Amino acid sequence: MVCVYIRILMSKQSEVLQFRQQQLQRQINQALDLLQGSLHKNPSQRGYHLTTKVDQKTVTKYVRQELVPRVRAMTANHLKIRKLLQRLSEANWRLLQLPPPD
Numbered sequence: 001m002v003c004v005y006i007r008i009l010m011s012k013q014s015e016v017l018q019f020r021q022q023q024l025q026r027q028i029n030q031a032l033d034l035l036q037g038s039l040h041k042n043p044s045q046r047g048y049h050l051t052t053k054v055d056q057k058t059v060t061k062y063v064r065q066e067l068v069p070r071v072r073a074m075t076a077n078h079l080k081i082r083k084l085l086q087r088l089s090e091a092n093w094r095l096l097q098l099p100p101p102d
Contacts (some may be wrong), residue, residue, distance in 0.1 A: 017095045024088040031081050035074035039063065050075070 037052030050061040050071060063071050 013099050017091055021091045024084055028084050031077040034077040036078050039071055039075055
């Protein structure tokens with residue numbers, strides 16, 4: 001009786017984790033319009049710059065004023081994706097730890 005109850009709990013846990021996995025995958029897919037880097041207003045010049053690291057070197061790109069809202073949203077998506085990937089990795093790991101179904 002106890003064995004059956006544990007299997008039901010494991011099955012339910014597997015369903016919950018698989019649902020969470022699919023939910024995270026959808027959220028990641030919806031946020032793929034992204035840019036890596038930080039948007040900064042340059043005080044000595046007018047306009048904004050997007051800075052990022054490439055091969056351990058800082059690369060700066062000029063961002064036209066009309067693109068600032070879109071670039072801001074895209075860099076926010078990059079941070080969101082990083083968090084979502086971490087959560088997806090954890091869900092995947094927990095799924096791997098469950099005993100295989102009979």
